[in-house]
Amino acid sequence: MPNTCTPNPSSAAPDTSVLTRLQRLFKRWGAHPDARKHPAADTTITPLPLPPRLILPLTQHIGAAARPIVAAGERVLRGQMLAEAQGNVSAPIHAPTSGTILGIGDVPIPHPSGLTAPAILLEPDGLDEAIAFCGVDPDTLDPDEISKRVSAAGVVGMGGATFPAAVKLGLGRHSPIPTLILNGGECEPYLSCDDRLMRERADEVVSGARIILHAIRGSEALIGIESNKPEAIAAMRAAATAWPEIRVVPVPSRYPMGSEKQLIAWLTGREVPSGGRSADIGVVVQNVGTAAAIHRAIRLGEPLTRRIVTVAGGAIHTPRNLEVCIGTPISALIEYCGGLNEEPARLVMGGPMMGMAVRSLDIPVIKGSGGVLALTGAETSEPDAAATCIRCGSCVDACPIGLLPLEMAARIRGGDLQGSNDIGLKDCIGCGTCSFVCPSRIPLVQYFNHARGELAARDRSKLKNDAIRELVEARNERMEREAREKTEAAARRKAERERAKAEAAAKAAAEKAAREAQAAEERSHA
């Protein structure tokens, strides 16, 4: 097929009607945060030397935690599975290098709660011996087999959502999904890991796109890249020339263009229905990093054990893009980038809009960590500066989904979580654009995250209450049965006693009669 070099229609506009495009002039959702992608975006991807210890949390993905299958003291090789997936929505974890398992214990992990969670600790031996990887030609594979191999390689969404990639690939099992969208939006400020990946490894991304297309039995792939990455667009177009079904489409630079629903709407003009999934409208979205990881998992047989991380922020001496082993503590990344210029006001994992603030430098890089940011006081805002809502409606204009953040937050403040859910919280993607544009600096997205969690907790407690009601009913039934059995047993014993008594009396009477008869006989003889 590569010799059918037809002119690539990649410069064609997205498949949307004129009306939709006109509407875009009036619906100006989103925000334009200062991109601040340089100087990190100008640096080539550099591999980071192995740290003295790797920390591999068992929960690096959405879904059930992985279950360890190695023991402390065991020697493992690069690519060996350390923890297996539990259930359908889960992902295994593999050793990023050869070394010895130090143990499994609770360590701080990247999570907004700051809680600890179980992780496998691996001490690299520096030999970096690998197991034998067996790559295959994806064209010879069945779509189901691709999904299985991707699942076994532990590939999850690399854009930050960390949803197991194989689950999305399996969606095409029953009916083909026509469109694949590769997300090269990278709309978060500071981050440039996807940008660098597309510039330096465009072939891997395109190959991954073709594998995914094959798995979902799709017919076209759209690669959406924000217009502020012209080099990435050029590199991807060059790599995709040979494949007419793959089109690179520049999208405007606007936050949150890299959100799944926004990218689908922009590229296809279709909206994901409320409560639905993108597959419902015939679209699967994967991050470009995920596509590259799928390429490695299938063609090279390599599990996901490394990723590209942007280290940036005003407090970092030399911001750059690094390729690091999963499990590397962020202190090693910062050290390699020349350390800190000053004490950072905030350490963030991921992007500044949707990432999480972390407190410790011992926290490891996990599969979904696209960035490590050390922000100075000038780059962050005061967390306690919130004022009252002036009902200006900025958040309503900015909301990419078209919700009413101010009203949702007002209801949550008043405790009406269900009411907030009904008017749109269920469709909120948590992008934080509303908080970003709010002139009163109200932490709107925190209200939504809180309400989401609280509603989920209520659902859980409802489930627990139902289960407990069953337990109580079962216990009451058992108590009744026991009481009934006790009275029945008592009645039975009583009846037995009486029968025995009656028998004894009858026997005694019979004996008496016999004795009397005998006596009478004796008398008659006498």
Place this chain on the structure above:
Amino acid sequence: MLAAILSLAGLGTLFGLILGLASRRFHVASEGLEAELEAMLPGTNCGQCGYPGCAGAATALASGEASVSCCPPGGKLLAEALAERLGVSLDASALEESVPMVAFVREEICIGCTKCFKACPTDAVIGSVKQIHSVIREACTGCAKCEHICPTGAIELDPVPVTLQTWVWPKPVAA
């Protein structure tokens, strides 16, 4: 041209004077308490309380017509502040959120008397005579029946530990 400018300027001055005079003449003095209450309310005039804006709610609060918990956006904090200002008692139990608890057996002093085991309404305690008992956390409702019946005080109620699966973002402190 000049006539138009002059006449419009004249009209503007005239209406300005009328409005200025009217605001002095028909000024409504708001009482101290009402003004104070209005300052405490969020000031968003959202109307969720059912009164015409925060000023209307403040009037209703001052006259005792509205309940101190009438303002949903203000939430618990505002209700408490209003109750304190107005000197009324707040039904705190209605607003307060209780922390879920779970029973825990201190194994070193459990004597295996089976009393808790019999008292548990959800069969959450397992054990046998002269064997150390244990609590199935998933089935425990934290009703404290076992805590009261235990002869050695081996049962205590602890708050349910927070895990990654049960952790919830804290609610932002109301502005």
